[in-house]
Amino acid sequence: MGISAADVKALREKTGLPMMECKKALTECNGDEAAAIEVLRKKGMAQIGKRAGKATSEGRVVCEIDPGSGRGVIVEVLCETEPVSNTEDFQKLVASAQQAALAVSDPTPESLLAQPTAHDPAVTIDTFLQDVVNRIRENIKLGRVATCAGNVGRYLHHDGKKGVLVEFSGDCPDELKADVCMHIVAMRPPYARREEVPAEDVERERELATESVKGKPEQIIEKIVTGKINKWYSEIVLLEQPFVKDDKKSVGQALREVSPELTINKVYRFEIGEG
Numbered sequence: 001m002g003i004s005a006a007d008v009k010a011l012r013e014k015t016g017l018p019m020m021e022c023k024k025a026l027t028e029c030n031g032d033e034a035a036a037i038e039v040l041r042k043k044g045m046a047q048i049g050k051r052a053g054k055a056t057s058e059g060r061v062v063c064e065i066d067p068g069s070g071r072g073v074i075v076e077v078l079c080e081t082e083p084v085s086n087t088e089d090f091q092k093l094v095a096s097a098q099q100a101a102l103a104v105s106d107p108t109p110e111s112l113l114a115q116p117t118a119h120d121p122a123v124t125i126d127t128f129l130q131d132v133v134n135r136i137r138e139n140i141k142l143g144r145v146a147t148c149a150g151n152v153g154r155y156l157h158h159d160g161k162k163g164v165l166v167e168f169s170g171d172c173p174d175e176l177k178a179d180v181c182m183h184i185v186a187m188r189p190p191y192a193r194r195e196e197v198p199a200e201d202v203e204r205e206r207e208l209a210t211e212s213v214k215g216k217p218e219q220i221i222e223k224i225v226t227g228k229i230n231k232w233y234s235e236i237v238l239l240e241q242p243f244v245k246d247d248k249k250s251v252g253q254a255l256r257e258v259s260p261e262l263t264i265n266k267v268y269r270f271e272i273g274e275g
Helices: 005-015 019-028 033-051 088-103 109-113 125-136 174-187 199-212 218-236 251-258
Strands: 058-065 072-079 141-148 151-156 162-168 246-250 264-271
Touching: 005 019, 005 033, 005 125, 019 033, 033 125, 058 088, 058 151, 058 162, 058 264, 072 088, 072 151, 072 162, 072 264, 088 109, 088 125, 088 141, 109 125, 109 141, 125 141, 141 162, 141 264, 151 174, 162 174, 174 251, 174 264, 199 218, 246 251
Parallel strands: none
Antiparallel strands: 058 072, 072 141, 151 162, 162 264
């Protein structure tokens, strides 16, 4: 049977795929649009397989706090190139990933794929992702995802590539929450607390510090070594870093000024390209 230009155009509008691919699929399926869509989707799955090894060094980070429960999520969605991360399809995928992460109690990239998309509840994120890969012809995938609850702060950098989610141990003013989150984006502390630093790293730093003071008077060696270790901690531990808003105090001191027991329980900092 003949395939009309109107049929091809209608399929093109539904799938977003090139006219020639739509015409070929319709011809193969004798004009059956539903069957043609399925053929194109299967070809899209093949595209996912072909592109799976391509580096995904671009994308977007999204973080949000549910106003009802106070639960926060941070999600990373990855692609190959910057232009793709700005497309409407990619932005829809990001919005759906965020919505799904808020809806799932313990979200993982795998669990999000089974959730409905934000723009069409009848379509899962997995199906939409396959369709987008088929249209755009880039490797696209869900990256890291994390969640925390209680007293949560968040910050998303203006470029959409860096985001922070922080769980505080108690009530904290919104302005301080935001300032701490922005500090984390800027200073990139690998650890929140001293206890998180691996013991082998501490021992290695202590050995280096001890080696550097050989020949000094015995009575001051330990004091100098302790000072060097504390300075090292102030570079890598969030609570001990000089606060960017006021470097006369540490982040921990800024929190304790609000409440003596106030500290940070969890920190998630996602940046596109670091994973």
